[in-house]
Each structure stands twice: as structure tokens, then as C-alpha cells.
Amino acid sequence: MLQMNDITSGYGRTKVLHNLSLSIPTGKVTAIVGRNGSGKTTLIRTIMGYNKLHSGTISIEGKSIERQVTAARARAGLGYVPQGRHIFPDLTVAENLEMGMNVSSDVPNRKLLMKEIHAMFPILDERRRQKGGTMSGGQQQMVAIGRALVGNPKLLLLDEPSEGIQPSIVGEIEQHIVRLRDRMGLTILVAEQDVTLIKTVADICHVLDMGRIIATLKREEFAGTDALEQHLAL
Amino acid sequence: MRSKFFDFITALNGPQTVGSSPLYWRSFAIVCALLLLYPIIGEDYAVSNNGFLMVWVFLGLSVCILWGYTGIFSFGQTAFFGLAGYVYGVVSINIPPEYSMLAAVCGIALIMLLSAIVGYVIFYGGISSLYIAIFTLMLTLLAETLLSRTSGPQFRIGSALLGGSNGMVGIPPLQIGSGDFAIVFVDKPFFWLVAALLILVFLGLRFLLNSNWGYLMVATREDPLRTQLFGYDIRRIQLMTYIIAGGIAALGGVLFASWNNFIAPSSMGMTAATLPIIWVAAGGRASIQAVTISTFTLQWINQQLAYGGGEYSLMFFAILLLCTVMLFPQGIVTTIEMALEEYLERRRVARLEKSPLLGGRL
Amino acid sequence: MFGLFYQILATFSFLVLSTTGLAIIFGVMNIINFAHASFIMLGAVVTVYLVSAANLSVFLAIPLAALIAAAVGAFLEMTLIRRLYNRKLDCLLATWAINIIIVQAVFLWLGTSQPGIDQPFGSFTVGDAAYNYYELFLFGCAALVLVAVFLLFRFTRFGLNVRAAMQNRDMAEGxxxxxxxxxxxxxxxxxxxxxxxxxxxxxxxxxxPYFGDRFLWRAFTVLIVGGADPLIGPLMSSVALGSVYGGLTWLWDSVAGSIGILLITMIFIRVLPQGFTGLWDILRAKK
Known part of the structure; x- marks a missing residue:
């Protein structure tokens, strides 16, 4: 689905990612795990276009996007749920969702999609008139994911979805991620520090350290073991 | 004695100002010498005119140390310039000419007091930086509006008629001594006075900017919060700098009124407030040297354009400002200075590489 | 008494119309557009030429002039302004320079005074003073502008996008x-x-060519006293400043009115820097 080749990027002249290559398979949950500062968020921001590439290419389904601006990449099929959720605080839930529709004006099965989304996150209908800024972290996460889904993305990017959210809600989020993959066949990339979440949802996990991928493990290698924790302790 | 001299030079050098090598100071000394010798060979009219052009540099420096060094964008310096001229005018008209220096001191002191009050309102009132620009602009407009309404014989202080929008006339020039032993500062003596004062102020600013106080000014510009967290009261830093800048502008205003024998509200109008911004932006806001050069040059150009039919001068300056903002955000003179430094540095490195001490061949 | 009412109405219209364009740009992009004065002037100059030279009806000339001003604005944004969104002070200086350039260009090309055109409606008398119907028309226009801006921001996709981008531009892009x-x-x-x-x-x-100047600094005062909201700001601020200016002008003269506005603005900068928008936000939060 998404192919990144030989990516070097960062902030200004500081390089964070070094010659990184990554392939995200369709219909699976790919995880990027690493400590603080390893470059997880930078990776996602680079895919979205917030961080300019020093070198390398990115393509979705074969079409290269590294020259496109962020808005164009979103329209090419990237659904973005940033670290910290970034709900528009003064817009209502309904308006936040509407913003998600900017991505494409014709989504073939819009009504069906909306039904699915509302079924998955009933809160979106219950609190449609509530201002985004007044909601709790977990509620905002639902709105942020719903907002990204409304555009019928090809690839959903989740940056640290469990950050700042109480543990019971994190469990719900894990369920949602699995359901999105299984019922909607969505391709998902999750960047996380929370290893438990990764072990629950991920099919493939890449370990990131200092801007490089130091290990790639398949589900059978890390589920039920502490292989991931060991790689992170390095 | 020699070491005291070197200490003195060291105090004048630092990262806040351009040029610190012995070559620089030799050139500086030569320029100063030429400046002081010029009136001897120049003809009266040109000397007088050039002296007048140098007066504007005080206004430019005033804006520069606030904007470039402390991060305070103030439109108000023009008002202080003009008001100082008015105070000087009022006092000097009312007292015998041999005491005109007293009038000058009054002008400067009163304006410094005014800038203290205004600065207090601004900095201790927590007005944010963009609003400072607008607030000071409005103050300047207010001063101009109020003074324009003072036409009519009832608007007088002592024997000084304020004159409304036509301004105050009959302001005597600065003078020391009386009768036959008086030095009246016009033409060549005026030039020497301005040149001497300018050199003094310039060196004084170099000393200030490269001292601890200078570091605080730049720190306040760069990151006010962090400076505060280090325990410095940035309001005091800003206020003190504001008062100093007010004093320098006032000095310029007094000299202006003395040379012109006249001061009017138009010296504080929108156009008058625009020009110092252009001098500083075009020169290089963070360099007193760049501002000195650009102010003199641009005011000279302004004069030349005025002779040719002044309609194009405003357009010229506006285009200059636009080009500066879009193409030379550091300022034109500063960009040239930086290019020059880079060139000299490369030559120095190239010469070092050829030195046998470092294994090269001559 | 009607005189006072009329004066306040007239001032309110003047302030709303002067400011709304400036307030929208400031509220959305957070930049101060000094070229505002030149856009106003261009609108006036184009109108008088369309009416006097091309013999257009004034009601046709006015919207055409507005469109031309919009086109000039679009051109400037594409070439210059958009590079300066992150440099607020430089943007202020650049728009100031542009203002002077446009004004001087018109001055050099067309001279100082331009043809005058007449008011389309007549006048009426109340008591022994004469008033213009045109001022009432202008009040209607001001009210219309406010309503249109409200509808635009609240009920259109463009308005939604703008409001979202005002809160978080990066996320809107994403x-x-x-x-x-x-x-x-x-x-x-x-x-x-x-x-x-x-x-x-x-x-x-x-x-x-200097037509825009008298609008500009008053628009700034309304902007500052009003705060960042492109609707609440001009509305509440125009009411307040309009009353002050109208009252002082009626009591003394227009210069007193101007000084009054300047003083109130300076007080607001010091005491209530967020303007009426800030006050409105505080009141809404308390509910």
C-alpha cells in the first residue's frame, strides 16, 4: 500500500530519520514502536508532508506522493489522526466530522460509511452539537478517528493513540483498530510507545531507534513473548 | 597606559556590533579624522547641509536600538524627536541666547521623562509587541493632531508661539558663551558639534551594546520568557532602553530645531514616522553601523529626489522598503557587510593554508 | 435629538464598512493589512471613473469596483503577501510599502483630485436640519455586510474551513x-x-489618492477595540466607538471625536487587549 524508500528527513537541517525504508502492506496493521525521540512521530509527519524530505521517495499504491503538499496527500487517501488528537476546539463534533469530508467530494458509499462510523462510535451522534474542546481525551480520540474515517482513507495513520488516555479507554481503542482492519479491510499504521497495545493489534512491528529501523518482527514472533520489550531495552 | 587603551577598545568590541579587528579600528579612526577635517576644506553650504543630514542618524539609532536590539517596534521615536524640538524651541525663545544649551538639556531631559512615562504604560502594562507598534503610532498621530490645532495667538508659552500646523518659527541656534566670545553653532561649528556628538553617541552605544546590558537587550528580543525565568525583569530592561532611545531621539530633535530654526507637526506625521523605519529596515536593524550609513545615505537621496521634483521620493522609498522586506530581510547594508566578512574570512583562511607553519607552501 | 441618532447611525455604518474587510484578514490570517487603505481608494477611484467617464449607473459601478479591488488583492496575495504569513512584522511593513506604492502610483498617473459624482438619492429634513437618504442606504449596506459575513462563516463550507484553519491550520491541511x-x-x-x-x-x-487614509486609522481603532473575531469585533466595536465619536462630534466637532476614539483605543490596548471579542469569550465561558 505505502512504500517509503531511503527516507532522510527531520526538522530544518537536523536529521531525525536516516535512510529509512519501509513497506506497509494492504489490509494489515503495521506498528512502529520506539522510545521517545526515536522518530516515530517524525515518520508519520514525513508521510503526511509536514516534514520535508531531504532525500527518498514515498508512494501510495505505486503513485509517488513525496512532491505533494499535505492537503494533496490527504486527498490521495491518507487518514491522519495526530498525536494529541487536534480536534478543532471551537467546532462541534458534527463540524469536526464535516471537516473530514474535505478529502473527497464523492465517496461512493458515503451513507454506508457514515452508518459504519456512527455504529462504531455512537458518541459521534450523541454529542454532535458539543464543542470539541470540552470533551475528554478518550472522547476526542473517537472524534479524531471518526473524522479521519469519514474521508474513506486508504491508509489510516495513528500517532500515539493511547497517549494521555485512561487505560480502560485504551482497551476500547484497541478493539476499534482491530475492527477497522477486520470489518472494513482498512490498512493501518500505528506509531506507539505502549507495547501492550501493539501486541494486541499489530500484524507487523518495526522497531525504530535513532531514526533507523533496527528490527522487524511478525506477529507470531512478538505476540505472547517479550521480544519487543527486549528490542526496546537496547 | 597602553593596557588601559586596550581595555577601552575591548569594551567596545563584542558580538552585538560589527567589526572588532585592529584593521577595523584603524579604519574607524581614519573615518573620524576625515569627518573632523572635512569642514576645514569643505564649502559652507555643503558642510552645513551634511551636518544637517547627520542629525537624522540620531533618530535612526534611536529606532535601531529599540527595534533591532531589544525587539521593540516603536513608531513613537519620531514624536520624541519632534517634541524635543518643540521644547527646545519654547525654552530657547524665552531665554537669552547664551543659555541655549540649557534649553537643549531641557529638551532632552523632558523627553526622556516623557518616554519614561510612555514606556511605563507600555511595558509595565504588558502591551504585546504588535500592539506596541500601533499604540506608539497612535500616540504619534495624537501628538501631531493636537499640535496642529494650536494655530492662533492664544497658543503660546512665554513668547514662543506654537503656530499650529505651520509650526514654530524663530528658534535660535545653539550657542555657547555670549557677546563677542560666543560660539554659535551654525554651518561649520554646527557640523563639528554634530560630528562630535555622533561619534560620542556611537561609541557610547557600542560600549552599551557590548556590555552586559547589551546582552540583556538581545536576550529580551530573542526570548522574553526565558530571560524572565533567569530572574531578569524584562520590563525594566525595556523601559531603560526606551528611555535611552528617547534621549537619543531628543538629541536629534534639538539639533534639528537648532539648524532649521523651525519645527512643525509634520515632523511627527505619518510620513515622518515611516522614514526611520525604512532607514533601519533597509540598513540592517541589528547594526548601529549599518543604520548610521543607511540613514545618512537615504536622507541624502531623499534630498536629491526633492530637488528633482519630490513626487517620486515617497514612491522610491516605498519600493525600497518592499524590496528590503522581500529580498533583504537582514537589511541591505548588513547583507553587504556579511558578504564582505565572508570574503575577508575566506582570504584569511586561504592565507593561513599557505603558511609554512601549517605545512603549506608559500 | 434625531441629529444625534443620525450621526451615530452614520458613524456606525462608516466604521463597520471600513473595518470588516480588515477584520476578516486579521481574524483569519492574523496579519495587519496596511494596504487596506489603497483598496478602499481603488474602489472609490474606479467607481467615479466608471460613472463619469463610462456613464455607468452608480449601482452597477459600485459592485464592479469592489470586484476590481478584490482582483488586485488576489494578485498581491499570490505574488507577495503569501510569503509573509510567518513574518508578521515584515508583513505589516510590506503592506505599508504596497499601500504607499499604490497611492503614489495613482497620484502620479491621475493627479490629486478626481471627478466627483453625486449622491443617488435626495435629502430630507427633520426640524431645520437636512439629512441624506444615502446615509440610510449606507446603514442598510453595513447591516447587509454583517449579515452576509455571518452567513458565510456559519453556513458555508468555505466558512467552516476558515474557522477550522483559524483554530489549527496544520490539522485542516491534514x-x-x-x-x-x-x-x-x-x-x-x-x-x-x-x-x-x-x-x-x-x-x-x-x-x-489619499481617500483611504481617513478610513484606515479608524478601521484600526475598531479592529483593536473589537478584537480578533471578524464578526463580533467590528459589530460591537462599531457600536461603541460609533456612539463615542458621534456623541463627541455632535457635542463639539469631529476632531474631538477623533481624539476620543484614539484615547479609547489606547485605553483598550492597555486594559482589554483582546477587545470586545475577549469580553465576549469571557461571558460565553461563564454561561
């Missing part, structure tokens, strides 16, 4: 909103409203 095009349209809208103002006031005042 959801596929082309904020660059949006800023272009917003700037053009602000310029167009300024041009409309100039066009509307052309029949009332002598038109010269």
Missing part, C-alpha cells in the same frame, strides 16, 4: 483542506469589501 487557496480567497474577500467601502463612499466625499 484533512485535505487547501488552506493556501483559502487564504487567497479570504484576502480577496477582505480587499473586495474594502473596495466596496470606497465605492459606497465615493458619492459622499471628494475622491483623491
Amino acid at each position: 484533512l485535505g483542506t487547501n488552506t493556501t487557496a483559502m487564504y487567497l480567497k479570504t484576502f480577496a474577500l477582505g480587499a473586495g469589501l474594502a473596495g466596496l467601502t470606497g465605492a459606497l463612499y465615493a458619492p459622499l466625499m471628494p475622491v483623491s
